[in-house]
Amino acid sequence: MHDYKNKYLQIITHLGVFTLGDKVYKLVCFIKEGQKALLADYITLFINNQWVDSKSGKTFENFNPATEEKICDIAEADAEDVNEAVKSAAAAFKRNSKWRTMDASARGKILIRVGEIMMEQKHIISSLETLDAGKPYADSLGDVEHAADVFKYYAGLADKSLGKTLSPDGQYFAYTRQEPIGVCGGIIPWNYPISLFAWKVAPALASGNVCVIKPSELTPLTALHMAAIFSEAELPAGVLNVLPGYGATAGATLASHPGVRKIAFTGSTATARKIIALTANNLAKLTMELGGKSPAVILPDCDLDQAALYCHSAIMTNCGQNCCGISRNYVHADVYDEYVAKAVACAQNRVVGDPWKEDSESGSVISEVQMNKILGYIESGKREGAKLECGGERIGSKGWFLQPTVFSNVTDEMTIAKEEIFGPVQSILKFTDIEDVLDRCNDNEYGLAAACFTKDVDKAMYLSHNLKGGITWVNCADILTTQTPFGGFKGSGYGKELGEDAMKEYCEMKTVLMKMSNKNS
Incomplete structure (x- = not known):
């Protein structure tokens, strides 16, 4: 097992290519092999190709969420x-x-x-x-x-x-x-x-x-x-x-x-x-x-292992701090129990820990505030009657690490099914009818993304056309490419990023109309 910190931070001393002053040099300066990486004690703003102090002289502290240790002070920009x-x-x-x-x-x-x-x-x-x-x-x-x-x-x-x-x-x-x-x-x-x-x-x-x-x-x-x-x-x-x-x-x-x-x-x-x-x-x-509460519809004819793995990754990657993460799993009753077991196995096998370790699949959430917010949602899920299948706790006492969490027996009116948690919390709901599940999926203020899993092409097309999300995945989830536009509907916002469409967001269209000469006049 490799330790990325030793593997890469040891070889970093400084870039040696910039001539913009000492602060820039320090920005990428690390000390002594085997020790933690250190930045400058103080890093400034960048305005007009110059590194400058804030007008107020204010700074704020920048912390490493995996260790809770201070990294450096940053100049604080204001009006x-x-x-x-x-x-x-x-x-x-x-x-x-x-x-x-x-x-x-x-x-x-x-x-x-x-x-x-x-x-x-x-x-x-x-x-x-x-x-x-x-x-x-x-x-x-x-x-x-x-x-x-x-x-x-x-x-x-x-x-x-x-x-x-x-x-x-x-x-x-x-x-x-x-x-x-x-x-x-x-x-x-x-x-x-x-x-x-x-x-x-x-x-x-x-x-x-x-x-x-x-x-x-x-x-x-x-x-x-x-x-x-x-x-x-x-x-x-x-x-x-x-x-x-x-x-x-x-x-x-x-x-x-x-x-x-x-x-x-x-x-x-x-x-x-x-x-x-x-x-x-x-x-x-x-x-x-903007935010999301993305659903996935899992039909009984799909590759259930594939569906479970994609949906697991789509909510647990980046500790669930992902606006388009698949947080609502609507699973057909015929395969519900089997899917829950697979989702739980994925969560229990996920390695959470030191982000510098090569086998770590998840690191820490961003802050204590975020960790406590997520834990509050987990408590609401238990209080409102969902079944906590696994997880639900903080890991250790240093750094903001959380266990991957899976709830079953979730219903649409529960807080964990309605609100964006922005954490590693997977809610699994049951359905029997496609028309009903479409209404349930779409009955939410968000519309960023959605997914469906089925081997039936007709059902895949029907679901993907009727799920209200700016991007709909079929037999996959949380896949974004540079070439494909991304952006949401409803409370998930408007406008597109990525793809050619993003260029239009940064342009204004001008019409030029020129009178042509009339040779008969």
Whole structure:
């Protein structure tokens, strides 16, 4: 069994490629083989290609959720810093700026270079992600590789943002063109920090926009490291700004700022409603990727082992801190008991522990607050009559580790069947009729994702067309690819990330209509 920490952190000393000051060097500086990784005592904001202190001088502490140990202090951005970053971004977006006059293919080359540097430094970035988020190193590595692919994918689309010619009535020539919006704000959560940074920044920059990014105060390290990578890739000053801080200050100012023309947010539905209200006066364009309570329908003709494994992974990966995780399993009565047994076996066999150990499948949840919230939902499940099949407890006394938890005999009115838990809690419900189960699946405020498992093509098509989710999986679950759009319905938000459709979220369509000369006049 390998220990990723010894395997990779031992070889990291420093990048040695950036010339942006001592703080950048320290950001990726680790000490002495075999010891824990240490960062700088203090890391600053990134505005206009400069590492700067916050205007207020405030900082906040950054912790490792797997050990509860402090990693470092981070400069805390607030309203003044957001104003400065938006000012910097707006200057970079001026009509005759270097960024605005750059060929679209040249923008693509910068994004390609970013993806290449990420792969060169994938062990460093993955280490930062594991330190900051408590997730297994193998998962962090997969997230980094995916994020690098996202940058490369949108690099290829940078010079392919096309309009079309039209045939209007009268003697006119008309065409449309896709134009960048301007200053785009990105508000990123803590569950997939590096992936969601890429989802927002890559299509925005490929479309020719400029960005101000607020990473979660719980997981800011990889976003700050990405700022240094973009500088190495020679992105012009002001095009990307990174402001770690709190939602109530930095996030709210960014959402309400009159100079920001687009907000892309991933997070809770409750927070989204606040952000939407803040953007009302500015009428900023919005992409909202929000919460979920995703159902799966398991029919008796399916490969039950496959269904159980997919649904297990789709709720237990990342400790269930996954907005599209399959948290509601609707299982046909004919195979219900068998499925429950398989789900329990998967949960009991899942290895939860030190995220640096190669055999760890789950690490810690993000914080004590989140752990207690999840445990509260587990208690509600027991109190309301669901059967706790396994799990339901904290593991150990240091780090926020939780047992994978499975409930059977769950009914639709129970809290654990209605509300997003955002933890490793699987609810298994019983059904006998397809029409009935469709109504039950769709009777929820969310509509992010859904899944169905069956060997019957007709039933698969019927279910996938009638389940209300922005993405519906057939005989699989929780599969996201760079090429396929992702986004929800109803309380799960609107707008799309990934795929070509995400480019449209960062563009405005302009129509040009030109009067043609009339030779007979």
